[in-house]
Amino acid sequence: TQLLEQSPQFLSIQEGENLTVYCNSSSVFSSLQWYRQEPGEGPVLLVTVVTGGEVKKLKRLTFQFGDARKDSSLHITAAQPGDTGLYLCAGELEYGNKLVFGAGTILRVKS
Amino acid sequence: DAGVIQSPRHEVTEMGQEVTLRCKPISGHNSLFWYRQTMMRGLELLIYFNNNVPIDDSGMPEDRFSAKMPNASFSTLKIQPSEPRDSAVYFCASTAAGGFGPQHFGDGTRLSIL
Numbered sequence: 001t002q003l004l005e006q007s008p009q010f011l012s013i014q015e016g017e018n019l020t021v022y023c024n025s026s027s028v029f030s031s032l033q034w035y036r037q038e039p040g041e042g043p044v045l046l047v048t049v050v051t052g053g054e055v056k057k058l059k060r061l062t063f064q065f066g067d068a069r070k071d072s073s074l075h076i077t078a079a080q081p082g083d084t085g086l087y088l089c090a091g092e093l094e095y096g097n098k099l100v101f102g103a104g105t106i107l108r109v110k111s
Numbered sequence: 112d113a114g115v116i117q118s119p120r121h122e123v124t125e126m127g128q129e130v131t132l133r134c135k136p137i138s139g140h141n142s143l144f145w146y147r148q149t150m151m152r153g154l155e156l157l158i159y160f161n162n163n164v165p166i167d168d169s170g171m172p173e174d175r176f177s178a179k180m181p182n183a184s185f186s187t188l189k190i191q192p193s194e195p196r197d198s199a200v201y202f203c204a205s206t207a208a209g210g211f212g213p214q215h216f217g218d219g220t221r222l223s224i225l
Contacts, residue, residue, distance in 0.1 A: 042202050042216025092211040099211040103153040
């Protein structure tokens with residue numbers, strides 16, 4: 001069982017559609033990071049959220065950290081083919097001195 | 112600016128052989144992490160160093176795996192002897208501050224053990 005459950009595992013949508021990716025856990029995190037990974041490359045950090053209830057926006061991407069700091073979501077508005085990739089969430093456990101990754105969401109945006 | 116540099120990018124070798132993966136972190140970063148990524152298990156932390164000292168190696172799967180960081184600009188991950196189930200993409204990452212701040216990943220080494 002993953003400590004950080006990420007859903008959906010796979011998402012295939014048309015250009016222009018909206019989507020949301022979720023990361024959920026029963027553990028509390030001191031921070032949560034979102035990464036995007038393209039084939040043949042390492043993950044690249046998109047954003048870090050640290051405060052319960054925090055919302056951060058990065059162009060068409062909106063990231064939210066749950067009030068209890070146990071969950072997070074990534075919402076993409078009007079998805080474009082360039083958004084295609086593997087999206088990973090990673091949480092720094094508040095107690096345990098560990099960084100745990102979700103299994104990832106493979107996003108494919110078709111033009 | 113140079114990012115995290117890993118070598119080789121690809122490695123294909125036969126079961127039983129020794130494999131050494133190399134990593135050069137971003138200059139000035141004092142924490143270094145080794146990860147393994149597979150379809151089945153996703154991205155797993157194997158070991159991390161802080162100021163060249165191994166802090167947590169609980170993710171290292173077996174004694175066949177070992178990692179060293181002889182200085183601030185170089186680290187190795189060694190598998191001896193290698194097995195087919197070790198096939199994966201191995202990533203190195205570094206961070207500017209101690210702990211688990213934003214990770215700067217290299218482009219990985221794709222390892223295939225035949």
